[in-house]
Amino acid sequence: xxxxxxxxxxxxxxxxxxxxxxxxxxxxxxxxxxxxxxxxxxxxxxxxxxxxxxxxxxxxxxxxxxxxxxxxxxx
Numbered sequence: 794x795x796x797x798x799x800x801x802x803x804x805x806x807x808x809x810x811x812x813x814x815x816x817x818x819x820x821x822x823x824x825x826x827x828x829x830x831x832x833x834x835x836x837x838x839x840x841x842x843x844x845x846x847x848x849x850x851x852x853x854x855x856x857x858x859x860x861x862x863x864x865x866x867x868x
Contacts, residue, residue, distance in 0.1 A: 795820040795827070 794817070801808055801821055812819050812830055819830040 795822055797821070798823050 796808070796819065798821055808819065809830070813832055816832050818832075821828045821830065
């Protein structure tokens with residue numbers, strides 16, 4: 794949608810609310826130039842999760858592994 798600055802000024806808050814609701818950019822034409830009002834696209838926090846490589850080991854490896862070097866007393 795393209796509007797003039799005068800039209801934007803007449804109904805600023807309703808127009809901005811509409812941009813937020815519809816997620817569609819708004820074009821404002823002034824002196825032959827187009828200005829855009831675009832809602833911010835927040836990135837999903839789930840997309841920031843990095844995959845981890847999972848290695849498996851047998852029960853025997855877990856049972857026969859010495860954990861003394863890993864264990865720290867709780868103080």
